[in-house]
Amino acid sequence: MNTDEISRNLQRLEQRITNACLKVNRKSQEIRLIPVTKTKSAEMIQMAVALGVSHVGENKVQELISKAERLQNEKLEWILIGHLQSNKVKKIIQYIQEFHALDSIKLAEKLNKELQCIDKKLDVFIQVNTSNEISKYGMQPEQLADFLCQMQQFRQLNVVGLMTLALHTKHEPQIRQCFQLLKKLLDESRIDYPNISRLSMGMSGDFEIAIEEGATDIRVGQAIFGHRALADEYYWPEQGEK
Structure with missing residues (x-):
């Protein structure tokens, strides 16, 4: 895929976002597109940057680190959107500006501790398993309220929203x-935590529905x-780091 093809795809995507917003009387400016670059080359990411992309999402820790180091001279923010194991926290925190899959107090404790060491704060989304599939990461919906209460002790973590697949x-x-x-969970949570305002949900196959429902x-x-060589099931749900 070349720069022109990526440019056309981005234009088509922007129109689809606009159309989805019009259906439910929303403004397209309310939607932040996170280009997901898993399995794509550093050169392809550079093409996207040349077209104005300023942040990308990656699922796997090692892949993100490798690309971030290769592209360290680019003005690019890295967002970890996949599962993070506690033993990989120290490796990743210096590279990322956001984390979209926080789902345990153990992981929050580890993140907070390592972030303190480098005097950094991190925006995080809490992952909720809204599909009730045992193969997916994320907490159960009924666990969210207690989790948010416990999160108040972690000063390095800024909970900005919720995420789901x-x-x-x-x-x-x-x-x-x-x-x-x-x-619904976001609306309920905002009563006590008004700073939690974002919903990270929707991918290539369902983002228009997600926008209609408040993403x-x-x-x-x-x-x-373009399509990846491996089927979606390889990535979603992720069973750890592959």
């Missing part, structure tokens, strides 16, 4: 239900950079 199906009502539940951050890879 919808059910991997072509049945739209089931997908929509996952997003509706996350929006503020959509994580899109294939609609920008």
Whole structure:
């Protein structure tokens, strides 16, 4: 894929975002597109940067670090959107500006401790398993309120929103239900925590539904950079680092 192809894909994507917003009387400026670059080369990311992309999402720790080091001269922010194991926290925190998959107090404690050591704060999204699939990471919806209460002790972590992965199906009502539940949880959480305002939900196959249901951050890879060699099931849900 070349720069022109990526440019056309981004333009098409922007139009689809605008159309989805119009359906529910939202403004496209409310939506932040996070280009997902897993399995894509550093050269392809440079093409995207030349087109104005300023941040990208990666799923795997080692892949993110490798690309961040190769592209350290680019004005680019890195967002970790996949599962993070506690033993990899120290390796990754210097490279990322956001983390979209926080799902345990143990991980929060480790992140907070290591961030203190480098005097850094990190924006985080809490991952909720709205599809109730045992194969997916994320806490159960009923655990969120207590988790948010416990999160107040971690001064280096700034909880800005919630994240979810919808059910991997072509049945739209089931997908929509996952997003509706996350929006409901956000509305309930904001009563006590008004600074939590963002919803990271929606990927290439379902981002329009996510926008209709209140997404503020959509994580899109294939609609920008083309199909990956491996099926989606290899990445979502992720079973640790592959």
